[in-house]
Amino acid sequence: xxxxxxxxxxxxxxxxxxxxxxxxxxxxxxxxxxxxxxxxxxxxxxxxxxxxxxxxxxxxxxxxxxxxxxxxxxxxxxxxxxxxxxxxxxxxx
Numbered sequence: 001x002x003x004x005x006x007x008x009x010x011x012x013x014x015x016x017x018x019x020x021x022x023x024x025x026x027x028x029x030x031x032x033x034x035x036x037x038x039x040x041x042x043x044x045x046x047x048x049x050x051x052x053x054x055x056x057x058x059x060x061x062x063x064x065x066x067x068x069x070x071x072x073x074x075x076x077x078x079x080x081x082x083x084x085x086x087x088x089x090x091x092x093x
Contacts, residue, residue: 002021002022002023003019003021003022003048004019004020004021005018005019005050005051006018006019006029006050006051007019007048007049007050007051008048008049008050008051009024009028010024010044010045010046010048011024011039011040011042011044013028013037013040014028014029014030014035014037015028015029015030015031015051016028016029016030016051017029017039019048022048024039024044025039026038026039
């Protein structure tokens, strides 16, 4: 099985880098800040070292981006009303 998860950035650019199937990805983090930076086009040397626990060790960092505040089933009528409410009604200048 190949490595999967947060490891110390083998390129030493960031604190940690997400490794997927044993390969460095563009997902990086420095402390509690995450970002994207593609890995360099060079091979890294040495073994991968697992990252220390993140600030969000409670699993908060594992939530999906579209998961926040979702409390129910998709309601097309509510979605339609949100769109209508977002239209600026009134005279056009």
